[in-house]
Amino acid sequence: MALRDWFPKYRQDVVLLAVDLVGTFVFAVEGALAGIRGELDLLGLLVVSFVTALGGGTVRDLLIGAVPPNSIRDWRYGATALAGGGAVFCFYQSFQHVPQQLLITLDAAGLALFAMAGAGKALEFGINPMIAVLMGVLTGVGGGTIRDVLMTRVPGILNTDIYASAALAGAAVMVIGLALKVPRTIAMTVGGVCCFVLRMVAVARHWNLPKVISH
Amino acid sequence: MALRDWFPKYRQDVVLLAVDLVGTFVFAVEGALAGIRGELDLLGLLVVSFVTALGGGTVRDLLIGAVPPNSIRDWRYGATALAGGGAVFCFYQSFQHVPQQLLITLDAAGLALFAMAGAGKALEFGINPMIAVLMGVLTGVGGGTIRDVLMTRVPGILNTDIYASAALAGAAVMVIGLALKVPRTIAMTVGGVCCFVLRMVAVARHWNLPKVISH
């Protein structure tokens, strides 16, 4: 989200907006699928679609002082999220036949996109680089976390998988690159690719983070 | 909440303030009753009263950039919410004898009031009409949702009943009316009545929203 904010001179750039909205749509679809598994009704499904797609960026915007948040200021994000939820509601049979692997790949791409855009926007607002990295992670995983909390599940990022960690690594790469004066587009691309590849490899190899065993 | 903000010229209008505070009190009482069923202690009960009555409007204000939110800026809202919770704590026996039908009716009226005031305030702050409708819904149902999350229950609006949908329909009617240049008072009244009637009929007829069955 908010890629467009990050490139003010490209504000009208249809390509960037389209990428941003496709990411939003993908996250909304995932939210809606989780909603159906949780036996939510139509409205609940639209709520979790909206929250999954736009929750992370909204909280980030509140925290960095970009008020009203992008999701509130620009109706196209909300409309895209609701369209994603509505599409799943209407065509659930078809969505069930989408290969799991495709969903995971699209999700990893969305995560990379959101994390880079989120960290970049935080830097634009003068936030310290370390915190900007955390804002990138928040943008990528915040929506899914709020959705899990709404559905009274322990958010997956807290105890399973390499997911938020991939966003963290990618955002850190990008922010470090920018600190070393690497051009913005390159830093962002490299960071995004790091995030995407790390996520995909982690899924393929069933990587998990270490835990402390309490006794 | 915040009816008064919506009518700056009537800022001193005691009637509007009273209506607003009565709605706050009703929602606080409902929150406290839920708190007692959840075996909360006195302080927990006051917390959920406050959150149920003022949480939705507070999040709306943060999102539309009305900072500090009304509930923080004007102590009378907080005091009313705490009074509602305290009244339930002190006179629980009496509140148990309030007929269920009366509670449902007052709640539906409060929902209509909060949804209209919330959508109206969002419009005043220059928010896009589609998002303003969502802000109306958030104002009406956000407090109860946060309360449910605090008590680790799946919020009712996600999977049961016509409740948020009634707020959505009413707020949409109002916003469309305003777009068609219907006078403010009329648009608001018609929208509020739509919300109220839809909610009451839905309760009487046990209407629910459709769900997708996952298998």
Place this chain on the structure above:
Amino acid sequence: MALRDWFPKYRQDVVLLAVDLVGTFVFAVEGALAGIRGELDLLGLLVVSFVTALGGGTVRDLLIGAVPPNSIRDWRYGATALAGGGAVFCFYQSFQHVPQQLLITLDAAGLALFAMAGAGKALEFGINPMIAVLMGVLTGVGGGTIRDVLMTRVPGILNTDIYASAALAGAAVMVIGLALKVPRTIAMTVGGVCCFVLRMVAVARHWNLPKVISH
């Protein structure tokens, strides 16, 4: 948190900053210990450390309009919180041998500190005294509450113990003192001591708040 914001003229005062950061560290350690009991992985543990230590002050700052919140603006708070979580991850065996009584005492001191600083900052931002007291409580207990919600537990403050109530009493004493023109340092010290003593006595005597029994 944000003791330093409250004493602008002492902004560089290393002692106050150190006290603030020690409080943050203590809360982060407690968050991490809760995370390990909840079987979170390394990242989840860092998340709950950050949230426990800084969540209350962050929400307070959003509500009173101090944006970006202290935790986002000043990287030292975030770094301290992550250090607390990381220390528990690396040296969990040692932390297990910390006497329970010491943890409770440090926590009570942190609670007193956060509650006073939170109420004081709210007053500085022109918030009404009654609401400022609530902001003090929020600063003291908000982080632990968000952590409990993330881990899908009913927050302890809602149904057990004298904890938030101690923060409430201490913050009220301080705010009343300031209203009576008691010098700031004295009002804050007396309020903090009230909070600390009340908490410690409540733990020792197993005090609880009353509940209404529903049937």
